[in-house]
Amino acid sequence: MRATKAAKIAKAFKRIYTVLILLALYAPIVIMVFYSFNALRSTSTMSFAYTSERPFGYWYAEVFKNEAALIALRNSVVLALLSGFISTVLGTVAAYGLFHLHRRRLRAVITNVTNMPMMNPDIVTGISMMLLFATTFAIVGSGQTGFVTLLIAHITFNLPYVILSISPRLHQMDRNLPEAALDLGCTPLQSFFKVELPFLFPAILSGFIMAITLSLDDYVISLFTSGSSFETLPLFIFNMARKSVPPSIYALSTLFLLIVLALLITSNVIQRKTEQKQGAH
Amino acid sequence: MTKTKTLRIDHVKHPMGLLSVHVFWCVAFIVIPLLFILYYMMIDGNGSLTLDNIKYLGSKEILRCFGRSLIYAAASTAVCLLLGYPLALIISRMPTRRQTTMNMLIMIPMWVSFIIRTYTIKNIFNDNGIINQLLRSMHILEKEGDFVKFLGTPGLIIFGMVYNFLPYMVVPIVTSLTGIDNRLFEASADLGASPWKTLLHVTLPLSRAGIISGITMVFVPAVSTFYISSTLSGGTVTLIGDKIETAFLNESNFSRGSALSFVLMILIIISMLIMNKFGDRNVEGVAV
Incomplete structure (x- = not known):
């Protein structure tokens, strides 16, 4: 009897502890979403007394009226898709090459160098690239940080995550499969595209989506590698927050969160479906 | 190509x-x-060799700043570990499906940009923010203009760091805990060990890999952060990340900024080496 009572107390305690931490983790986000529907121009006093002047969803309408915000959103999406795509292509080829590289020490060196942006603090990665670009521009005599420098930076910090996502899948692959394809008359290229690539696809896709989310979310590295000509959404939000613009920043952030969540859910669904398909065969 | x-x-x-x-x-x-x-870090503004930037690192101001950054990072890493380990333990004992859900629940807040999260925390704890309004409406604060000053206190800065980095502590520990053979816990209990003894002599040593990667994943961003500290202190607390940011973006002093970044890199490499060594030796100790 006593043991079960103690077990019950322990169970209740565990529940309460878990719920409390989750509450703390979610409170700011819930507050952000909640206050984005504020009828007042405030981030502390909440009111639902919508007027014709400030109707329900007013701050969202403000976001869509704000051209700079929309441009920043577009910039972020373009940058994320492009850097995600390029880093996925480069990363897939690199992961494939690393897998076939049998000189262990060389492989370790390349892997460690690739992982540096992941291990280094973002600020160090950011300033090191800023130095590279500034010096190059000084030597060449012209040039400006902007879309291209941001793209290079984003590809670079995405690469290790893409490779990390694909490598385990490569190791899971039955090595007989590409060999059988070659024996049956496929060229190595055909074998890669028809046999290996479909097997790797779920991992490639999750690497791609990981890269997109990282790129969308990045603030620190972008801060040092972007110019005034090209502003991403996190940079825009940061500048807006400095001026302390009330609930519309919450509305923008809520929209941003929805985009990122939609991406993550899509990637999960696709991954699960591919796994089911492969399980069925 | x-x-x-x-x-x-x-x-x-x-x-x-x-x-x-x-x-x-x-x-x-x-x-x-x-x-x-x-x-x-070895040249001055004109491109000629100099040791000034390295001497600058030895100045009292910078040494204090490094000390402060280390203390804040160590404190928030410790709080993350103390809060995160029990949570990871609870999650690791859940059925697999609920584990996946919990892992997701813990990671989702990370997909809100840390700028937004920190900005929201600042608004919540502002002099006129939600917490102070709540205290007023509950009549804990008597007068209309009264407020509790949260901004700028070390507590709030550490809270901000913990809030931002806690998931990085929990997830690797959950991974290492779920990898432990459950029979080991049963064996420990069968042999008469109390739950605390099992925790101390079985669970903790076996999850050391997760603890170490958790500590690294929290410590690295915490020691190099610049937005969290400056936002939650209103600019009164300067950490090394803030100094680097100012050197590069406001003062265009690349040389000083590089010297500061170099020390930051060395600092992080050293702490990682210590952590790895510490981990390995103890794992060997367990094996013996």
């Missing part, structure tokens, strides 16, 4: 052909930029 061309080479014989673009990219955009940090 010529991907299709390199693929035509027999990949087992010439993997370096496949890796050529990647290696070029890494050298150009990872190795060379890092070398630039070394170069810039």
